[in-house]
Amino acid sequence: MKNIYLDHNATTPVLPEVADAMDTYFRKEWGNPSSIHWAGRGAKSALSEARDKVAAFFNCTPVEVIFTSSGTEGDNHALKGVALQKQPKGNHIITTAVEHPAVLKTCKYLEKTGFEVTYLGVDQDGMLSLDELKAAIRPETILISVMYANNETGTVFPIKEIGEIARANKVLFHTDAVQAAGKFPLDVKELNVDLMTISGHKIYGPKGVGALFVRRGVRLVPMIHGGHHERNRRGGTENVACIVGLGLACEIATRDMEKEVEHVRFLRDRLEKGLMENTPHTKLNGHPELRLPNTTNISFEFIEGEGMLLNLDMLGIATSSGSACTSGSLEPSHVLLAMGLTHEMSHGSIRFSLGRSNTEEDIDRVIELMPPIVKRIRQMSPLYSEETDGAAEITYSDKCNVK
Numbered sequence: 001m002k003n004i005y006l007d008h009n010a011t012t013p014v015l016p017e018v019a020d021a022m023d024t025y026f027r028k029e030w031g032n033p034s035s036i037h038w039a040g041r042g043a044k045s046a047l048s049e050a051r052d053k054v055a056a057f058f059n060c061t062p063v064e065v066i067f068t069s070s071g072t073e074g075d076n077h078a079l080k081g082v083a084l085q086k087q088p089k090g091n092h093i094i095t096t097a098v099e100h101p102a103v104l105k106t107c108k109y110l111e112k113t114g115f116e117v118t119y120l121g122v123d124q125d126g127m128l129s130l131d132e133l134k135a136a137i138r139p140e141t142i143l144i145s146v147m148y149a150n151n152e153t154g155t156v157f158p159i160k161e162i163g164e165i166a167r168a169n170k171v172l173f174h175t176d177a178v179q180a181a182g183k184f185p186l187d188v189k190e191l192n193v194d195l196m197t198i199s200g201h202k203i204y205g206p207k208g209v210g211a212l213f214v215r216r217g218v219r220l221v222p223m224i225h226g227g228h229h230e231r232n233r234r235g236g237t238e239n240v241a242c243i244v245g246l247g248l249a250c251e252i253a254t255r256d257m258e259k260e261v262e263h264v265r266f267l268r269d270r271l272e273k274g275l276m277e278n279t280p281h282t283k284l285n286g287h288p289e290l291r292l293p294n295t296t297n298i299s300f301e302f303i304e305g306e307g308m309l310l311n312l313d314m315l316g317i318a319t320s321s322g323s324a325c326t327s328g329s330l331e332p333s334h335v336l337l338a339m340g341l342t343h344e345m346s347h348g349s350i351r352f353s354l355g356r357s358n359t360e361e362d363i364d365r366v367i368e369l370m371p372p373i374v375k376r377i378r379q380m381s382p383l384y385s386e387e388t389d390g391a392a393e394i395t396y397s398d399k400c401n402v403k
Contacts, residue, residue, distance in 0.1 A: 003316040004362045008202075009151050009179060009295060009353035010320055015204040015252060018245045022206065025241035033238055034229065043240045050247030057250035058196065058213045059187040066212045066230050067243050071178040071199035072102040073223070074212040075145075077234070078174045078195040079106045081220030082143045083115055086172075090140035096120045096128055097338040098155075099147055100176055104334075107145075116140075125287040126155035126339050133162065137169050144173045148180035152335045152351055153286030154295030156180070163192025172218060178202050178210075182253035183261055183292055194218050198250075200242065204356075205249030209242035256356070264354045265293035267363050271352060272296045274367030279374050285336060285349060294354040299336075299345045302384035303377050308350055311373045317366060320351050 005013075025046060031039030033047045048062070055062040068074045083093065095107055097119045107117045118136045120128050128146070137144075144166050149156045159175055166173035174195035177186055182203040188196055194215045201207040214220060214233070226235020276282045281301035300308065305321035312319060321333070332346035341349075352366075378384040 001316050002362075002365075004318065004358070004365060006317065006319045006352045006354060006358065006362075006366070008355035009292075009351065011201045011207065012204045012355055013357070014201075014206055014245070015249065017252070018205055018248050021248050022241045022245040025244050029240075033240055034227070046244050047238055047240055050243045053247035053251045054211045057181075057186060057198075057254060058211075059185075059189055060213055061216065063231065064213055064216055066214060066233050067238055067246075068197075068210040068212055068234065069208055069239070070210045071100075071176065071197050071202070074197035074199070074210050075100070075102040075174075075176055076106050077212055077220065077223045078197060078214075079103065079110065079143065079145060080223055082172055082174070082195070082218075083110050084221040085219050086142035087114075090142040091115045092118070092138050092141040093143045093145065094118045094120065094133065094136050094141060095145045096122060096147070096157075098122055098126060098150055098152075098335040099145070100151055100178070103145055103147070103176055122155075122338055124340050126150055126153045126285070126335065127287055127290070128157060130158065130161060130165065134165055137165075137171060141169070141171050144171055146173075146175055148175050148177040148184070148186075149292050150286070150335060151179045152333055153297045153339075154179075154292035154353075155287045156184075156290045156292065159191050159193065166194075167192055179292060179295075181250075182257060183294065185254075185257070188213055188215070200246040200249055203249045203253045206242045206245040209239055209246045211246065260356050261293045263356065264358070267354050267358055267360065268294055268296050268352070270360065271354070271363045271366060272298070274363070275370055278367065278371045283341075283345065285339065285341070292353075295351065297336075297349055297351045299341065299349040300374050301345065301348060302381045303348045303374060305348050305350055307377045308370075308373060311377070312366075312369070315369055317369070320353075321349060 029042040029046060031043045033040055033044040051062045051065050054065050091114060093107060093115055095103055095117060111117050120132055120136060122128050146157050146162055148159050163173050172194045175193050176197045178197060178199045181198045196213040199210040222233055224235045229235055229238060275298060283299040285297040285299055309321060332343050336346040336349055
């Protein structure tokens with residue numbers, strides 16, 4: 001039985017060429033890049049080359065790149081660093097109710113230390129209102145943080161327009177682009193952003209490494225104090241091998257983006273159509289058009305998502321019910337609740353996130369296996385009866401394509 005991996009928004013496998021490039025800096029060029037002798041020079045050169053590649057990915061200068069340990073650290077550094085630096089001038093931050101926990105929990109922490117946070121709501125498609133954003137800005141607003149694309153539903157926010165609003169009001173703008181990386185160009189100049197977060201393991205690079213773009217002139221209070229590393233912006237000897245992997249992963253993501261997006265979009269639409277036409281009482285969650293090309297989130301009524309996940313796992317199919325960072329939680333998705341779904345529908349949702357190695361055969365196997373699993377689990381629900389299926393309405397539309 002072939003295993004099928006449909007959880008690429010949680011993590012992606014490291015590409016063989018990325019792993020090979022990293023191996024050199026574990027085995028041969030293992031020096032400290034801050035050392036001035038022969039053992040450090042190779043590591044320093046590799047660090048500089050990787051920084052150039054990540055800067056090209058952002059379309060920024062190398063000095064505007066800070067290497068981090070993860071997307072979570074990048075989000076924390078952006079929010080806390082700006083908040084503490086700007087505190088004498090203002091204490092108000094704007095974000096959305098559907099952000100990743102790395103942003104939401106950081107905002108909750110900042111609220112305990114004297115900052116005020118406005119959490120913008122979203123509509124039934126998971127989209128925010130630009131008018132509500134404009135209305136939320138105050139004289140004391142110092143930062144807007146809105147994710148590029150939602151990790152659970154794939155809904156893509158109008159980042160360029162948000163950046164224009166922020167700039168017109170002289171407010172700094174941060175976007176968590178962890179899920180958008182590799183699927184959309186991350187041109188920080190075109191998008192009008194001041195800070196942007198990415199993570200290596202979401203673009204076929206290693207875990208434990210990420211990058212934070214900080215526009216020249218934006219000052220941050222460091223979150224990790226120590227040596228002079230990263231131009232005194234983040235203490236700690238750089239993780240050279242993983243940074244090399246991140247740099248190469250960024251380079252490959254740019255090279256292969258168009259081909260990969262076309263591939264995963266085709267498979268996603270095939271999966272969506274097959275599941276929703278063959279399984280009654282389903283609902284597509286997220287914007288029907290403005291969403292990630294690899295992501296589909298579907299609610300199955302009268303059923304618990306965990307039951308579906310366990311049954312799929314026994315058949316070698318890996319998927320998720322939402323963010324990997326909150327797996328194991330009994331709470332329904334905060335994203336789906338913010339979109340107006342009931343607790344029951346939120347609990348019955350599955351996120352399928354596709355990647356470059358998935359095939360049509362993978363998708364057809366899931367389409368074949370999923371409806372009987374759903375039917376079997378529903379038969380154990382007191383809220384479900386066979387007569388219910390006769391009156392079912394399919395909510396899928398062929399118009400649900402990324403444009």
